[in-house]
Amino acid sequence: MEINSYVIFFAAIFTSNILLTNFLGMCSYLSVSRELESSFGLGMAVFFVLTVTSALNYIIYHYILVPLDLVYLQYIVFIIVIAAFVQLAEMVIERFSPLLYYSLGIFLPLITVNCAILGVSLFLVIRQYSFIQSVAYGAGSGIGWLFAIMMLAGIRNRVKDKYLPKGMAGAAISLLATGIMALAFIGFSGVVIIQ
Amino acid sequence: MIILIINNVVILAGIGGFLAMLLVIADYFLANYGDCNIDINQGKKKFTVKGGSSLLSSLAEKMVFIPSACGGKGTCGLCKVKLLKEIGPVLPTEKPYLDKDELKNGVRLSCQIKVKQDIFIHIPEALFSIKKFRGKVERIIDYTYDIKGVYIKLDEPKNIEFKAGQYVQLESKKYGKVKQVVSRAYSMSSPPFEEDKIELIIRLVPDGIMTNYVHKQLHQGDDISFTGPYGEFFIRDSKADMIFVAGGSGMAPFKSILADLEKQQSKRRIVYLFGARTEKDLFLVDEMRHFEDTLADFTFIPVLSQADEDSDWKGKKGYIPPILKDYVKDPDNTEGYLCGSPGLLAVTEKEMHKLGIKNVYYDSFG
Ligand SMILES: Cc1cc2nc3c(=O)[nH]c(=O)nc-3n(C[C@H](O)[C@H](O)[C@H](O)COP(=O)(O)OP(=O)(O)OC[C@H]3O[C@@H](n4cnc5c(N)ncnc54)[C@H](O)[C@@H]3O)c2cc1C
Ligand code: FES
Numbered sequence: 001m002e003i004n005s006y007v008i009f010f011a012a013i014f015t016s017n018i019l020l021t022n023f024l025g026m027c028s029y030l031s032v033s034r035e036l037e038s039s040f041g042l043g044m045a046v047f048f049v050l051t052v053t054s055a056l057n058y059i060i061y062h063y064i065l066v067p068l069d070l071v072y073l074q075y076i077v078f079i080i081v082i083a084a085f086v087q088l089a090e091m092v093i094e095r096f097s098p099l100l101y102y103s104l105g106i107f108l109p110l111i112t113v114n115c116a117i118l119g120v121s122l123f124l125v126i127r128q129y130s131f132i133q134s135v136a137y138g139a140g141s142g143i144g145w146l147f148a149i150m151m152l153a154g155i156r157n158r159v160k161d162k163y164l165p166k167g168m169a170g171a172a173i174s175l176l177a178t179g180i181m182a183l184a185f186i187g188f189s190g191v192v193i194i195q
Numbered sequence: 196m197i198i199l200i201i202n203n204v205v206i207l208a209g210i211g212g213f214l215a216m217l218l219v220i221a222d223y224f225l226a227n228y229g230d231c232n233i234d235i236n237q238g239k240k241k242f243t244v245k246g247g248s249s250l251l252s253s254l255a256e257k258m259v260f261i262p263s264a265c266g267g268k269g270t271c272g273l274c275k276v277k278l279l280k281e282i283g284p285v286l287p288t289e290k291p292y293l294d295k296d297e298l299k300n301g302v303r304l305s306c307q308i309k310v311k312q313d314i315f316i317h318i319p320e321a322l323f324s325i326k327k328f329r330g331k332v333e334r335i336i337d338y339t340y341d342i343k344g345v346y347i348k349l350d351e352p353k354n355i356e357f358k359a360g361q362y363v364q365l366e367s368k369k370y371g372k373v374k375q376v377v378s379r380a381y382s383m384s385s386p387p388f389e390e391d392k393i394e395l396i397i398r399l400v401p402d403g404i405m406t407n408y409v410h411k412q413l414h415q416g417d418d419i420s421f422t423g424p425y426g427e428f429f430i431r432d433s434k435a436d437m438i439f440v441a442g443g444s445g446m447a448p449f450k451s452i453l454a455d456l457e458k459q460q461s462k463r464r465i466v467y468l469f470g471a472r473t474e475k476d477l478f479l480v481d482e483m484r485h486f487e488d489t490l491a492d493f494t495f496i497p498v499l500s501q502a503d504e505d506s507d508w509k510g511k512k513g514y515i516p517p518i519l520k521d522y523v524k525d526p527d528n529t530e531g532y533l534c535g536s537p538g539l540l541a542v543t544e545k546e547m548h549k550l551g552i553k554n555v556y557y558d559s560f561g
Contacts, residue, residue: 070206077210084214088221095225102286
């Protein structure tokens with residue numbers, strides 16, 4: 001509870017990266033990381049949705065579910081909120097920035113089922129974060145996820161035309177690279193602990 | 196207990212309902228663009244449409260047809276229109292198809308931009324003469340195991356006027372699991388002088404929406420509609436030698452062109468190289484041999500890339516580009532006409548340029 005929001009923000013990017021330490025949000029991470037450009041698009045969309053939904057879910061949890069004594073409904077409610085927000089975001093972006101809509105548009109629907117988003121909402125409840133802390137954690141996790149997928153995309157681009165044993169090509173080498181990245185990130189974890 | 200359950204359901208439904216309502220309201224305000232005016236060629240044609248759809252489909256709704264061989268998927272780049280007033284930034288999906296001048300002059304892909312405000316466009320006058328045709332399938336012919344010929348007898352309008360080599364855009368209907376209605380380009384293979392019907396030659400594409408519709412759903416007597424004619428793929432008026440190159444259903448425009456040339460009693464020297472995998476992929480060979488008899492100087496050369504080992508095929512084997520040089524007499528006085536898959540076209544065009552043939556025209560089926 002005492003942890004500074006800035007610390008949470010940076011910790012969520014590095015020491016407790018949602019993807020590399022909790023391994024959440026793996027499927028879109030593995031399937032979209034083929035090119036840097038689309039990885040960036042998806043990463044930005046995840047960042048945006050994570051930041052806003054952690055704020056929304058914080059409010060709904062503390063001002064609706066807790067007073068009504070219905071916290072066990074959190075899973076369903078969080079998912080509905082995320083789904084509705086993604087829909088809304090899609091509409092707003094389409095109306096006001098067709099350019100962004102075309103670069104993000106195809107990734108937005110994918111985000112509803114990205115478990116990192118639900119994971120963050122659940123973590124901020126478990127860890128009893130305040131509102132500011134929650135938003136910091138959401139935004140930090142988003143940037144952390146963006147980092148991770150961009151790095152994997154960069155690695156995959158380099159590995160692409162190198163010789164690999166048959167069984168190693170594709171998902172196998174990506175998972176290995178992710179594991180090594182995770183090790184590197186865990187190296188940061190002595191710096192600060194937020195969980 | 197019951198109260199608890201009801202309580203839960205009500206709360207959950209409440210939250211869900213509230214969010215849904217929010218979305219409906221947002222949709223009403225955000226996705227409602229009201230009525231928009233479209234003005235074509237400075238007042239030549241004007242109408243009002245409901246905003247929100249693509250410019251291409253809004254125009255088609257009002258019977259103005261823009262070439263759109265890919266059916267609005269943003270992959271053919273044929274649906275260009277010039278905007279007289281800017282409506283927003285060029286989208287990444289359009290960029291690959293627009294060159295510098297076009298970008299400067301406000302040319303856009305009409306299938307990619309949405310009508311959200313009043314729009315002022317300029318299109319070539321010729322597009323006004325493109326019509327929608329309704330007809331009935333008169334007969335379907337099996338040319339090979341994966342290529343069919345479809346004859347369509349016109350009902351409304353009763354006649355079509357076109358140049359040999361042009362194409363139409365056929366419209367599919369919903370069938371089976373496919374809930375989409377699509378439109379795809381097919382070259383007319385019947386000659387222009389048969390005004391009351393057209394023939395299309397259609398090769399089955401695995402999992403293709405239109406080709407599966409034509410091959411498996413369409414029967415004699417069925418109603419069918421298309422728009423057209425479109426395209427710039429026709430014989431240029433000159434005395435030069437001509438080399439035709441096609442593969443598969445790329446036969447279609449040449450069948451039409453050859454019948455037209457026969458009628459005009461053309462004296463031009465023509466070599467037609469037709470690429471196929473095996474003998475099973477060859478069709479209309481007798482018809483082509485017939486043209487060899489009736490046209491002044493025409494040679495049809497089928498080339499098989501994977502002729503069966505044990506077949507008694509005596510014709511050409513291999514691929515077309517390497518043997519092209521054997522048929523070019525005077526490159527400066529030769530025109531190339533190519534039709535078929537983008538792969539075949541790319542290598543053949545390159546080879547023709549290498550041989551010094553400058554005038555190469557093509558229709559890519561990609
Ligand atoms: C100017 C022009 C003229 C054409 N004339 C003819 C013609 O006379 N006869 C004819 O048969 N076709 C012709 N085509 C191609 C035709 O328009 C369709 O693209 C094709 O029939 C596939 O339509 P579909 O709806 O069945 O496939 P879709 O549902 O659009 O595609 C299904 C899948 O197949 C792939 N695909 C699409 N086209 C092909 C192809 N040709 N070969 C292999 N894979 C493909 C797509 O990428 C997609 O993944 C022409 C195309 C153009 C642009
Ligand atoms: S219709 Fe093909 S790109 Fe627009």
